[in-house]
Amino acid sequence: MTDILVKDSSDNAFMKDVIETSQDTPVVVDFWAPWCGPCKTLMPALERQVKAAGGKVKLVKINIDENPGVAGQLGVRSIPAVFAFKDGKPVDGFMGAQPESELTKFIARLSGESDPKEEAEVLVARARDGLTAGDPGGAAQDFAQALQLDPENGSALAGLARVYLDMGNRDMAVEMVESATGPLADHPEVASIRSELSLGEGAPEPDAPVEEDTELRDAEASVAADESNLDARLIFAKALAARGRRAEAVDHLIYSIGRNRMHADEAARHFLLTIFEAEGPQSEVSIDGRRRLSSILFA
Known part of the structure; x- marks a missing residue:
């Protein structure tokens, strides 16, 4: 049976067909059901990609109507659901139908034939999705893995630094940014987080009482006392x-x-300009500020 690339399986045969087989060859598991429309589109595309890999990956199909056990254990709540197993453990996967171009990349990653830079980009995209979904821990892991695959990936480095910063680990974020050298140091996202860090210098502790922020109050008072004092206004702007x-x-x-x-x-x-860089080009603060700046500079 080891030469069969695509086969139907069951809860009872899962240990043999997936866990044991994946010790030698990566196994893709496709959880599907006869009533699932997207499953009917995804399954033949997956079969084509697995067969094109020439034996480096195998495909196991499990009908969850007849075999709900393993799917339930893996937390499958919608189908199609695809999991990749290697060395007896799930290592990758996705939910829902995917373009065949993405399936090609998925199988290439699993078979070890993917381009490290392309794989890093996939992980960066998944990390960003993780942040949107409220999973900074998972995002940090994906950013870190992407950086291992492609040490010159500025998006991965900046993303990991930003996760550290958002989680309150400013020192680690600074260390990440300072490790960037050469072209990586000039990457737009690295430059943005560097500016973000520079803006936060001198800020009080997050849990410090507002009424004890004498630095901000003193700066505001100086501006109120003399509106033409541009030095005081700059200090106040930096404090803000x-x-x-x-x-x-x-x-x-x-x-x-x-x-x-x-x-x-x-x-x-x-x-x-440092604020604009930290905010990013799509920020309302940047867009409005640049418009106002242009009206002054080119009046």
Whole structure:
């Protein structure tokens, strides 16, 4: 039976057909049902890809109407559901129908013939989906694995650093960014998280009482006492940005540039660009701020 690439199986035969077989050859398990429309599209495409791999991967199909046991143990709640097993353990998978181009990549990863850079991109995409779904731990694992596969992947490095930062581990985030050298250091996402870290310098502890934030109060008082004091306004803008109040910081920086764009070697403009870089080009703070800056610079 070991030469059969595609076969139907059952809960009773799962140990032999999947767990034991995957010790020697990766096994893809397709959980399906006769009433499932997408299953009928996915199954023949999976069979084509497995056969094209020339024996490096096998496919096992399990009808969950007749065999609900293993699917239930794996937490399958919708079909089609596909799991890849290697060395007796699930190592990859997906839910729902997929384009055949994605199935090609899936089988290539499992058979060990995928391009490490392409595989890293797949992991980065999955990590981002994980963040959206509220799974920072899983995202961190995917970012880290992507970085192992492709040490020059700036998206993976920046993504992992941002997860560390969001989880309160600023030191590790800084270490990740500082490890970037050469072209990697100039990657847009790495530059963005670097700016993010620089904006947070000097910020109070997250759990510090607001009423004890004397630095912010003093900076605000200085601006209120003399609205034309652009040095005080820059200090206030930096204090606001460090506390995540970036839209307010942009307001003060735009005001300063409008009053005297060359003040202190264009310090306000340089800090404004740092905020834009940290926010990213799609942020409303960046879009609105750049529009307002342009109206001043090109008036």
